[in-house]
């Protein structure tokens with residue numbers, strides 16, 4: 752699949768881009784500056800032996816069938832505004848956790864209750880928005896030897912869009928779990944500060960969550 756990563760020059764973008772490229776996807780690393788996107792794509796490609804393309808964020812959206820937005824919450828609104836007209840009817844994934852540094856271990860409910868709900872309000876009516884990957888550490892994503900034992904909870908109002916993203920999540924070496932409507936992003940985003948607290952309390956790197964008791968995998 753053609754995947755565009757908006758803000759793909761950062762920590763999550765690096766790990767996601769490389770893992771998806773290794774799984775055979777055609778990945779485009781987006782940036783606010785085209786030259787930075789091109790340079791980072793070349794750097795990641797050389798480091799991990801993959802072939803990533805790069806450019807600006809709108810080019811990443813134009814390239815993609817599936818768009819993933821990986822920017823800090825402080826950049827969330829301007830980023831969604833800048834790509835709003837480039838999203839069309841593609842599946843767009845928001846992985847933002849609306850933490851308020853330096854208090855990253857404490858739940859911060861933004862004005863719109865969840866970053867993903869704020870993103871929906873910024874996109875055109877009917878945008879196929881899903882949210883997920885809030886609990887997956889960039890350190891683990893960027894370590895090709897790391898085998899995940901946690902799940903990715905995926906929410907969104909479009910069932911097909913959720914299923915599309917869940918199938919791509921499996922190519923990261925993770926199990927995607929359908930977590931219902933986009934409003935449930937309030938719960939998913941809020942879990943990350945809890946995991947960050949657990950990391951510090953138990954000296955873990957990238958603690959995750961695993962859903963038990965699932966009987967059907969389809």
Ligand SMILES: NC(=O)c1ccc[n+]([C@@H]2O[C@H](COP(=O)([O-])OP(=O)(O)OC[C@H]3O[C@@H](n4cnc5c(N)ncnc54)[C@H](OP(=O)(O)O)[C@@H]3O)[C@@H](O)[C@H]2O)c1
Nearest residue numbers: 758760761762763782783821822823826847848885888889
């Ligand atoms: N890091 C993790 O382990 C982790 C885990 C789960 C979820 N998340 C979520 O994933 C998202 C990305 O995290 P990250 O650690 O990958 O972020 P990051 O490395 O700090 O930043 C990602 C990219 O966002 C762009 N950016 C940074 N500041 C910006 C600004 N003020 N305005 C516009 N763009 C800006 C930059 O791209 P350009 O300069 O190239 O435009 C940067 O390379 C966050 O919302 C975070 O909550 C992170």
